[in-house]
Amino acid sequence: MKFTHESIEINAGLMIVLTLLAISIGGLVEIVPLYYINDTVEKVEGVRPYTPLEQRGRDIYIREGCYTCHSQMVRPFRDEDMRYGHYSLAAESKYDHPFQWGSKRTGPDLARVGGKYSNTWHVQHLNSPRDVVPESIMPNYPWLLKNDLDYSDIAARMRALRIVGVPYSDTDEEYQANVEKFGAEMAAQFDIHQADRNLVAQAEKGNFDGDRSRLTEMDALVAYLQVLGTMVDFSKYDEGYFTEFR
Ligand code: HEC
Structure with missing residues (x-):
């Protein structure tokens, strides 16, 4: 059998596995940078809240x-x-x-x-x-x-x-x-x-x-x-x- 996109669409189990995989990668790409946000904000002097x-x-x-x-x-x-x-x-x-x-x-x-x-x-x-x-x-x-x-x-x-x-x-x-x-x-x-x-x-x-x-x-x-x-x-x-x- 030729493996096409249709093979995924008609196989619920495979669809779920691949969907989870896609979401996990997307999630990591969005979430991981947040852990480094403090390194992204430069250490500079003078920045203060507004009066x-x-x-x-x-x-x-x-x-x-x-x-x-x-x-x-x-x-x-x-x-x-x-x-x-x-x-x-x-x-x-x-x-x-x-x-x-x-x-x-x-x-x-x-x-x-x-x-x-x-x-x-x-x-x-x-x-x-x-x-x-x-x-x-x-x-x-x-x-x-x-x-x-x-x-x-x-x-x-x-x-x-x-x-x-x-x-x-x-x-x-x-x-x-x-x-x-x-x-x-x-x-x-x-x-x-x-x-x-x-x-x-x-x-x-x-x-x-x-x-x-x-x-x-x-x-x-x-x-x-x-x-x-x-x-x-x-x-x-x-x-x-x-x-x-x-
Ligand atoms: C419809 C678009 C528009 C809106 C809304 C607008 N501006 Fe402007 N503004 C301009 C344009 C075009 C210029 C450039 C020409 C000039 O200096 O008037 C400008 C220039 C300025 C400048 C000079 C910037 C420079 O470096 O020369 C300041 C300061 C400014 N606007 C403040 C404001 C403030 C504060 C508000 C809101 C109360 C405001 N503008 C709303 C279009 C707008």
């Missing part, structure tokens, strides 16, 4: 659907490196829930936009992109300057992120662990119990929307944009595998 204000800005970024036109992952290709800067590291999005890597680039990648423009530029650009980039097709977001920032639920948002692994501190032990890991100033920012106060203080100090008398959604969004891609100081890593493209 309450930045986190609130990130929520607004997601609410407004900015990710439908902007990715946040610089691919490891020479042209990307030259345009956007160092390619993104896995470690840089380890506190991102959900991550914003994306694959849609109607506009440029934003993974390293922090520090590229002034706060004033961002405010003008978000309010009315064509005021600063005449050929832009990005929509206007005028309400960001008009809406007061609602941060009443920031502690709850941080608690939710803590459940999925972001080291915001809820207890004294967690706070102390953060002091050791991120330093005293940052540890205070990650303390859920001080979230409201920290959020307001950072917005007042940073004056992101250019109007100190009010706390707007623009403050939070610009604070978020300005931190993107700035946590790792790549000048410290000019030897070794991070710079293979340079």
Whole structure:
């Protein structure tokens, strides 16, 4: 008898054995890499959770659907490196829930936009992109300057992120662990119990929307944009595998 695919299809026993074999191989290919995930995330300094204000800005970024036109992952290709800067590291999005890597680039990648423009530029650009980039097709977001920032639920948002692994501190032990890991100033920012106060203080100090008398959604969004891609100081890593493209 010639052995064809039909011989498998009409033999239930053989079909079951081969199906199990195919599933086992597929399963191994998917599951084994998960055991090595910690080796894949590079050991770099500087990556930290977002402050309450930045986190609130990130929520607004997601609410407004900015990710439908902007990715946040610089691919490891020479042209990307030259345009956007160092390619993104896995470690840089380890506190991102959900991550914003994306694959849609109607506009440029934003993974390293922090520090590229002034706060004033961002405010003008978000309010009315064509005021600063005449050929832009990005929509206007005028309400960001008009809406007061609602941060009443920031502690709850941080608690939710803590459940999925972001080291915001809820207890004294967690706070102390953060002091050791991120330093005293940052540890205070990650303390859920001080979230409201920290959020307001950072917005007042940073004056992101250019109007100190009010706390707007623009403050939070610009604070978020300005931190993107700035946590790792790549000048410290000019030897070794991070710079293979340079
Ligand atoms: C319809 C697609 C679209 C959406 C939605 C969109 N953008 Fe853009 N964005 C663009 C395009 C196109 C550009 C390039 C032209 C320009 O600078 O305006 C751009 C540029 C930018 C830049 C400047 C990047 C650089 O490196 O020069 C920033 C920052 C930015 N967008 C932020 C945002 C934010 C924040 C949101 C959500 C509130 C958003 N965009 C929503 C299309 C979009």
